[in-house]
Amino acid sequence: MTTFSRRGFLAASAAALAISQFPRTGSAQQHALDLRATSRTLDIDGKAATVWGLxxxxxxxxxxxxxxxxMVNxxxxLPTPTLIHWHGQIPPNEQDGVPDMPxxxxxxxxxxxYDFVATPGTHWMHAHIPLQEMRxxxxxLIVRSPQDITGDRQEVTMFLHDFAFKSPEEVMEEITGGHSSGGHASMGHGEMSGNRMPQMDQSAMPGMDHGSMPMAGMEMDLNDYNWDAYLANDRTLSDPEVVRVERGGRVLLRVINASAATVFWVDxxxxxxxxxAVDGHAVQPVKGSRFGIAMGQRLDMEIDLSGSGxxxxxxxxxxxxxxxxLILATAGADTAKIGSTADEEAAAFDTDLSQELQLVARDPLPPRALQRSHMVMLGGGMQPYRWTINGRTWGEHVPVTARTGERVEIMFHNMSMMGHPMHLHGHVFQVVEINGKRxxxxxxxxxFVPxxxxxxxxxxxGEAARWMLHxxxxxxxxxxxxxxFAVAA
Structure with a gap:
C-alpha cells in the first residue's frame, strides 16, 4: 500500500501542474496532442534572439x-521544410523522423x-537536420512512469543548449574553415580549442584512413567552437530560472543535453x-555532486534538500x-548572483570512462548467445574538418548489418582526437565492455566514446528497417x- 506524506502530496501536485517551466500535457484521454515547429524570441543577456522551437x-x-x-499532430x-526525431523513443521506422528515411x-x-507506444523516461525531440537543431x-519529451506519480519528489527539468547569434551556416563556415591553432579554450570566437592528451602508441591501431590517423603528441580537442551563450531552459545565469521547492523536499532533476557541440558537467x-537513470533507463544509484553529460544524453538525479535555502x-x-x-530555492530564500564564468576551467569529461564504468543497469539485457558483432571505427580531424565512420562519410557509407531478433554487439573504436557521443535510432543498447573490460x-x-x-x-x-547510427x-x-544500422527480416 502506498502512503502519501504531505511532502509527497505536494510534490505530486506540483508535478501535475508543471515540470520546471515545461508543460504538462494530456491526461488519460487518448486524443492527439498538437505540436508546432515554430519560431520564438529569447532574451540572451539583454539581446533579442530569434530561434526555433517545438x-x-x-x-x-x-x-x-x-x-x-x-499521439501527436x-x-x-517554419518557412522551410523540417522533420522531428523522437530521441529515446522506439517508434515504427516510418515515424522515426529522419528525412527521407523513409x-x-x-x-x-x-x-x-504520429501514434506509437511511448517509452517511459527522460527523453527529448529535435530536428534531424543539424543546422536546424543548431537553431x-x-x-x-518526458514520459512519466507510475513510480513518478507515487514518488515523494518534485520533478524539475534542466534543458541545456549552446547558442550563437550568428547563423548556423556562419558557424559551420568558421568551424570548417580550419581556424585551429592548437590552443586552449580561452581562444577567440569561432576558433578551435583543446587540452593536451598524453602521447599514445598507435602502432597497433589498424583500420583508419590515413587522413584521420592521430599522430603521437597531438592534442585532444574538446571544444571546436566558442558559443555566445550557454542556456538552461532558454536562459543564462544573468537571469536564471528559479524553481520554487519545498523546505526539506526531494527533487528529481532531469537533465537533457540538447546542445549542438558542448559536453557539460552538472554540478x-x-x-x-x-x-x-541515464538516457531514461534506471541504474544502480551513484552518489556524487558532479556528473558529466554529452550531447544527446540525459541524467536523472535525486537530490534531498535540507531546510530552507x-x-x-x-x-x-x-x-x-x-x-x-538554474536555482532551486524555497519560498523567501535569497538567490545570490552567479557569474556566467567560473574561476577555473572544468576538466575534460570522462577521458578514462571512469563515470561510465560506475553505471550498472537495473534492467539489463537478458543473457543470450551473441549472434553478430561489428567494429565501428570513428575517425576524422580538424584540418580538413572531416569526420568518418569506418573511414567514410554519409552517402559513401557501408551499412552496419543485422537481422531482426539477433543479439548484436557493436564496438566503437575512436581513433580521432575528439570524443563522439554515438546515438543509435530505434533501439536501446547496454554498455557491456570498456577498453577490453567486460x-x-x-x-x-x-x-560517449572519448x-x-x-x-x-x-x-x-529490432524492426527490419534502416536505422540511423551517428x-x-x-x-x-x-x-x-x-x-x-540496416536490419533485415
Whole structure:
C-alpha cells in the first residue's frame, strides 16, 4: 500500500501542474496532442534572439502520463521544410523522423500525425537536420512512469543548449574553415580549442584512413567552437530560472543535453545527488555532486534538500570556464548572483570512462548467445574538418548489418582526437565492455566514446528497417559522421 506524506502530496501536485517551466500535457484521454515547429524570441543577456522551437500545449515540449500513447499532430510553421526525431523513443521506422528515411520532410504549413507506444523516461525531440537543431529546434519529451506519480519528489527539468547569434551556416563556415591553432579554450570566437592528451602508441591501431590517423603528441580537442551563450531552459545565469521547492523536499532533476557541440558537467554544489537513470533507463544509484553529460544524453538525479535555502544547479562546459544553470530555492530564500564564468576551467569529461564504468543497469539485457558483432571505427580531424565512420562519410557509407531478433554487439573504436557521443535510432543498447573490460553497464541510446577509447554495446536487433547510427555532435553530423544500422527480416 502506498502512503502519501504531505511532502509527497505536494510534490505530486506540483508535478501535475508543471515540470520546471515545461508543460504538462494530456491526461488519460487518448486524443492527439498538437505540436508546432515554430519560431520564438529569447532574451540572451539583454539581446533579442530569434530561434526555433517545438511548442506543445501550452509551451515548449511534451509530458506524457504513464500509459499514455505518443499521439501527436506535428505542424510545420517554419518557412522551410523540417522533420522531428523522437530521441529515446522506439517508434515504427516510418515515424522515426529522419528525412527521407523513409518519410519526406514536412513542407511549410504541412501537418503529420504520429501514434506509437511511448517509452517511459527522460527523453527529448529535435530536428534531424543539424543546422536546424543548431537553431534550437528541440524540446523536452518526458514520459512519466507510475513510480513518478507515487514518488515523494518534485520533478524539475534542466534543458541545456549552446547558442550563437550568428547563423548556423556562419558557424559551420568558421568551424570548417580550419581556424585551429592548437590552443586552449580561452581562444577567440569561432576558433578551435583543446587540452593536451598524453602521447599514445598507435602502432597497433589498424583500420583508419590515413587522413584521420592521430599522430603521437597531438592534442585532444574538446571544444571546436566558442558559443555566445550557454542556456538552461532558454536562459543564462544573468537571469536564471528559479524553481520554487519545498523546505526539506526531494527533487528529481532531469537533465537533457540538447546542445549542438558542448559536453557539460552538472554540478549540484553543496548538496549531493544520486544518479538514478541515464538516457531514461534506471541504474544502480551513484552518489556524487558532479556528473558529466554529452550531447544527446540525459541524467536523472535525486537530490534531498535540507531546510530552507537556495541551491544552484550548474552546468559547466568541459575544458572551459563558461557555465549555465538554474536555482532551486524555497519560498523567501535569497538567490545570490552567479557569474556566467567560473574561476577555473572544468576538466575534460570522462577521458578514462571512469563515470561510465560506475553505471550498472537495473534492467539489463537478458543473457543470450551473441549472434553478430561489428567494429565501428570513428575517425576524422580538424584540418580538413572531416569526420568518418569506418573511414567514410554519409552517402559513401557501408551499412552496419543485422537481422531482426539477433543479439548484436557493436564496438566503437575512436581513433580521432575528439570524443563522439554515438546515438543509435530505434533501439536501446547496454554498455557491456570498456577498453577490453567486460561490465554490466548502463542501458542507453547514446554513448560517449572519448579519444582512443573502445566501447562495446549489446542490443537485440529490432524492426527490419534502416536505422540511423551517428555522432550527436552537430558539426560532425553535418559533415557526414553518420551510417546506418540496416536490419533485415
Amino acid at each position: 511548442a506543445g500545449p501550452p509551451g515548449q515540449g511534451l509530458v506524457l502520463d504513464p500509459g499514455q500513447r505518443f 506535428l505542424t510545420n510553421e 518519410m519526406p520532410m514536412l513542407a511549410p504549413g504541412q501537418m503529420r500525425g 534550437l529546434l528541440a524540446a523536452p 549540484t554544489g553543496a548538496v549531493d545527488a544520486r544518479l538514478v 537556495a541551491w544552484p544547479m550548474l552546468a559547466l562546459r568541459e575544458g572551459a570556464r563558461e557555465r549555465t544553470g 561490465i554490466d553497464g548502463a542501458r542507453r541510446d547514446t554513448v 579519444p582512443m577509447a573502445m566501447v562495446t554495446v549489446a542490443l537485440d536487433a 555522432c550527436h555532435h552537430m558539426p560532425h553530423l553535418e559533415t557526414g559522421m553518420m551510417t546506418e
